[in-house]
Amino acid sequence: MANVLVVDDLDVTFALHQSEVKAVSDLNFTLHEGETLAVVGESGSGKSQAFLAIMGLLARNGHATGRAMLGDVNLIGMPPARLDSYRGREIAMIFQDPMTSLNPSLKVRTQLAEVLVRHQGFAEEKAQKATIEMLERVGMPEPVKRANAYPHELSGGMRQRVMIAMALLCRPKILIADEPTTALDVTVQAQMLDLFKTLTSDFGTALVMITHDLGVVAGLADRMMVMYGGRAVETGAVDQLFYDPRHPYTLGLLHSTPHVAVRAKRLDPIQGLPPSLEHLPSGCSFHPRCAFRFEKCFEERPPLDPTEGNREKACWYQGRLAYEEVA
Amino acid sequence: MNAHETTLLTIDRLSKNFSISSGLFSRPLTLHALQDISFSVKKGETLGIVGESGCGKSTLGRCILQLLPPDEGRVLWLGEDITKLPSEAMRQRRRDLQIIFQDPLASLNPRLTVGEIVADPLRTLMPELNGEERRKRVLKMMEAVGLLPEMINRYPHEFSGGQAQRIGIARALITEPKLIVCDEPVSALDVSIQAQILNLLADLKDQFGLTLIFISHNLSVVRHVSDRILVLYLGRIVELADGDDLYGDPKHPYTRALLTAVPIPDPKRARQRNIDGLVGEIPSPINPPSGCPFRTRCRHAIALCAEQRPLLEAVAGGRLVACHRWQELGLEGGV
Numbered sequence: 001m002a003n004v005l006v007v008d009d010l011d012v013t014f015a016l017h018q019s020e021v022k023a024v025s026d027l028n029f030t031l032h033e034g035e036t037l038a039v040v041g042e043s044g045s046g047k048s049q050a051f052l053a054i055m056g057l058l059a060r061n062g063h064a065t066g067r068a069m070l071g072d073v074n075l076i077g078m079p080p081a082r083l084d085s086y087r088g089r090e091i092a093m094i095f096q097d098p099m100t101s102l103n104p105s106l107k108v109r110t111q112l113a114e115v116l117v118r119h120q121g122f123a124e125e126k127a128q129k130a131t132i133e134m135l136e137r138v139g140m141p142e143p144v145k146r147a148n149a150y151p152h153e154l155s156g157g158m159r160q161r162v163m164i165a166m167a168l169l170c171r172p173k174i175l176i177a178d179e180p181t182t183a184l185d186v187t188v189q190a191q192m193l194d195l196f197k198t199l200t201s202d203f204g205t206a207l208v209m210i211t212h213d214l215g216v217v218a219g220l221a222d223r224m225m226v227m228y229g230g231r232a233v234e235t236g237a238v239d240q241l242f243y244d245p246r247h248p249y250t251l252g253l254l255h256s257t258p259h260v261a262v263r264a265k266r267l268d269p270i271q272g273l274p275p276s277l278e279h280l281p282s283g284c285s286f287h288p289r290c291a292f293r294f295e296k297c298f299e300e301r302p303p304l305d306p307t308e309g310n311r312e313k314a315c316w317y318q319g320r321l322a323y324e325e326v327a
Numbered sequence: 328m329n330a331h332e333t334t335l336l337t338i339d340r341l342s343k344n345f346s347i348s349s350g351l352f353s354r355p356l357t358l359h360a361l362q363d364i365s366f367s368v369k370k371g372e373t374l375g376i377v378g379e380s381g382c383g384k385s386t387l388g389r390c391i392l393q394l395l396p397p398d399e400g401r402v403l404w405l406g407e408d409i410t411k412l413p414s415e416a417m418r419q420r421r422r423d424l425q426i427i428f429q430d431p432l433a434s435l436n437p438r439l440t441v442g443e444i445v446a447d448p449l450r451t452l453m454p455e456l457n458g459e460e461r462r463k464r465v466l467k468m469m470e471a472v473g474l475l476p477e478m479i480n481r482y483p484h485e486f487s488g489g490q491a492q493r494i495g496i497a498r499a500l501i502t503e504p505k506l507i508v509c510d511e512p513v514s515a516l517d518v519s520i521q522a523q524i525l526n527l528l529a530d531l532k533d534q535f536g537l538t539l540i541f542i543s544h545n546l547s548v549v550r551h552v553s554d555r556i557l558v559l560y561l562g563r564i565v566e567l568a569d570g571d572d573l574y575g576d577p578k579h580p581y582t583r584a585l586l587t588a589v590p591i592p593d594p595k596r597a598r599q600r601n602i603d604g605l606v607g608e609i610p611s612p613i614n615p616p617s618g619c620p621f622r623t624r625c626r627h628a629i630a631l632c633a634e635q636r637p638l639l640e641a642v643a644g645g646r647l648v649a650c651h652r653w654q655e656l657g658l659e660g661g662v
Contacts, residue, residue: 042517141607155608185379186546187605190588194604212518215547215590219597238594256522258551260574260589261596266529267551269522273487 001032004173004206005054005091010066010076012046012053012230021277023049025230027066028304031174036200036207038221038238040214040253042274046230047210051176055093056083070174089119092167096179098159102151108135108162109147115169134165139195157188161195168199175200176208181216193220214257218242226250229275229285232304236311246313248290251321284316292317335506335538336368336391341400343383343390347613358613360386361562364400365639366647368506373532373539375553375570377546377585381609382559384542388508391540392424393417422452425499429511431491435483435498442479445469445497452502464501471534472497472527489520493527500531506538513548525552546589550574558582561612561620564639568646578648580656581621619651627652 012024024046031037041047053064054075068075070090075083095101103111112134113127122130135143138161151159160180167175177196181189197220200207209221217224217238225235226249234247245251252270272289275281281288287297296316304314341364346355361383368374376384389395391402393409401408409420425448428434435444445465449456456464466476472493483491492512499507509528513521525548532539543549549556556573558566558581566579577583584605591597605624610616616623622632631651639649650656 042519157608185544185609186588187379187584188608189590190604191606193590213590214518214592215597218592218594219590219600242592242594253518254592256519257592258522258525258545258547259593260547260550260586260591261593266526267522269526270519271523273489273520274517 001035003030004033004070005031006067006069007031007050007054008067008069010050010053010064010068012049012058012062012064014059015061015063016278019278022280023062023230023277024053024064027232029225029232029235031206031208033173034200034204034206035223036196036209036221038217038224039208039210039227040212040217040224041227042212044229044274044277045227046277047227048178050227051093051178051208051210055087055091055176056080057093088115088167088172089170090172091174091176092170092172093176093178094160094163094167094180096182098156098163099151101163102159104151106150107147108149108151108154112147112162112166112169115166119170130169131165134169135161138165138168138199139191140165157184157191160184160192164192164195164199168203168205171203172205174206174208176210178210179212180209182211182213189216196220214242214253226253229280230277231285231314232312233286233315234311234313235304236309240309240311246307246311246321247315248292248317248321249286252289284314292319292321333370334367335370335405337401337403337406338364338366338387338391339401339403340365341387341390341397341402343386343395343397356613359562359615360612361390361397364562364564366557366564366567368538368540370505370538371536372554373541373552375549375556376540376542376559377544377549377556378559379544379585379609381561381612383562383612384544384559385510387559388426388510388540388542392421392426392508394426418452421448422502423505424508425502425504425506426508426510427492427495427499427512429514431488431495431515432483432486434495435491437483440480440482441469441474441486441494444483444494445501448498448502465497468497468501471500471531487520488516489523492516492524496524496527496531500535503535504537506540508540508542510542511544512541514543514545521548528552546585547591558585561609561615563620564647564649565621566646566648567639568648569644572644572646578642578646578653579621579650580625580627580652584624619649627656 007027007029010024010027013020013022027050039047052058054068058064064076066076070086109128109131112131116122116127116130132143132147135147140146140161181192221238224238224241225232228249234250241250245254255268256270270289275285283299284297284302287293302314302316304312306312341361343361345358345360347358349356378384390397397410402410404420442465445468446461449461474493513524541552550570553570556570557564560581566582577586607624610623618634618636619632622628637649637651639647642648
């Protein structure tokens with residue numbers, strides 16, 4: 001499969017009053033045409049900031065270096081005016097809370113049609129028509145009526161549909177979705193996940209699904225990248241990571257997740273707390289919480305190295321990854 | 328559940344409405360948050376309450392604790408109706424009935440230290456204790472929830488979400504209550520921390536002999552902690568059953584749809600799964616559908632469902648279900 005996005009050595013730094021924190025360090029990955037990549041991590045893992053950096057949407061005190069190659073153009077460091085010819089058209093992003101991205105004072109149809117007029121040079125009438133079609137496509141009930149509504153008149157699920165419609169209007173190659181279903185009810189979430197599946201296969205869009213929910217990953221993604229403390233710690237096919245995790249953090253996440261079909265007596269949580277990015281532990285930043293650590297982990301940071309089966313992990317431990325080994 | 332087990336709490340035909348202003352000159356609208364809710368909670372059990380937003384689950388938690396006065400019905404605590412108690416008498420009961428909230432940081436007073444926050448219920452509910460006794464209790468409780476003694480003089484903003492929830496739990500437990508309403512206690516937490524708090528709640532439940540009402544929209548979490556589970560839809564009970572029965576063999580079409588919609592962290596099963604996709608979203612509780620509240624989204628709905636509201640029927644195994652067609656449907660497919 002062709003590559004649609006190649007990210008190399010991406011670093012994201014935020015300037016604080018008298019110091020700076022590194023939210024993303026040395027991130028490398030490739031997104032293939034039409035695939036769904038899940039980016040998994042807890043708060044502070046850098047999963048959102050990495051993609052905000054790629055979209056040129058970092059907060060003002062944020063700074064990104066490295067490369068995010070969309071074909072042969074590097075999005076990192078591109079001036080906003082130039083970025084605008086790629087954002088929306090080639091690469092689009094949607095967020096957890098649609099209200100932060102929708103203009104509350106404009107009708108849905110106005111906001112959507114504007115995208116087509118601006119990016120595709122559509123005439124107003126044609127844009128309006130395409131808008132209604134797209135709303136229908138994303139499963140909006142009564143699309144004509146909803147198109148004339150203001151965002152606050154819609155439910156959370158409908159607003160998220162508007163966002164998805166808006167993001168797909170220009171048929172981007174890449175859609176980045178940052179926790180798009182987290183705020184939705186479970187029955188509506190199921191509808192949305194279904195919609196993502198249909199739309200990515202219909203439009204051939206590559207989807208990046210940023211999430212903390214392993215259930216969402218399991219049902220939707222082809223590959224996944226697990227992040228911790230601003231770095232990727234394990235990548236691979238979804239089945240590989242779920243059934244044969246090689247990084248202790250991936251294993252820990254899987255054991256922390258309650259399963260609706262299985263009632264375990266106890267969960268095996270990861271001990272301790274996620275690190276503060278201002279004071280990342282030495283060596284492997286996961287070592288204070290890791291059940292498999294040994295001396296080397298305190299001192300040297302493990303690189304993200306390829307292993308067999310087209311996967312990667314950043315961990316010194318080479319033994320079998322099962323809790324009974326260390327119990 | 329043995330017959331001789333003590334019933335701690337009985338909710339009897341409880342209803343709660345809110346009036347919603349619809350503009351300066353129009354008549355206020357009535358939102359039916361809870362309608363005709365009856366169930367009981369036995370000593371030592373964990374009763375899970377699930378449902379989607381607007382189903383009334385949090386309102387129910389607050390009505391049980393009298394943080395919101397119900398409009399109709401009774402709340403019997405150890406056989407005594409606490410809905411009509413004078414405030415002083417209710418204050419006495421609050422030692423026994425506590426709550427843990429969803430957003431740990433928002434529910435802690437930022438100007439008080441951890442020690443003051445945890446001790447706060449003691450000042451109002453057990454004023455007979457002196458400062459030294461209070462401090463002792465606070466330290467003991469902080470240890471029980473996994474907080475270090477040196478944290479006693481720190482402020483909430485210095486803590487992460489998981490630690491803050493431990494403070495909230497310590498505050499709820501300090502008066503040695505018998506029943507705790509946990510209102511989405513882990514929803515705001517990261518996965519790894521969520522598991523720590525769920526294990527902590529399980530340990531504390533054993534250690535202090537607690538009875539829990541566990542409210543959550545997360546069906547995986549509710550399944551994990553609950554003995555029995557009550558499913559709410561638009562302010563009404565649609566099903567109540569033992570956890571294993573409910574998840575293995577849901578009787579109500581809504582329960583089934585809800586269960587099959589939960590994402591499962593197992594890619595092979597997730598791919599094979601047949602999601603009983605619900606169309607549409609929850610109707611407004613201001614203007615709920617006639618008859619069965621679920622009928623507008625139910626693929627099995629018939630004319631009768633619009634005409635008549637199904638009663639909550641007792642089914643074998645101590646289960647309750649409110650559906651005209653549950654018997655003939657014989658729904659397949661738990662999880």
